[in-house]
Amino acid sequence: MIYIDEEFCKGCRICSEFCPTGVLGVSTTLNSKGYYPPVVEQAYECHGCRLCELLCPEFAIFIVNEWLDEQAG
Template structure:
């Protein structure tokens, strides 16, 4: 499962562009610093490859594999 700390996000969009299964979409709500964090719209598709977790420059995404 995908946990996003929206307050750490800077809205660079790397997770949105590079997820192999296109799980993320950019949210239309801004966080307290004015960035658009990602939204895991297709979380059911996630296979837990952890690419987004490692590519995130801000430690904003944590993947938990049960």
């Protein structure tokens, strides 16, 4: 599960640019602060690597990998 906290996002695009599988794109609508937050474009490509979660300077995107946890667990 990819969670995006749009109001924390400052639109730096690091998450979408560095996603190894191209899951994320950039929204066409502004958040309340005037930034373009990321959107999930190809959810099924997400491997849950959490690179976006760690790279984000604003705690605005994070992964909860329930399904994989269940499979593992």
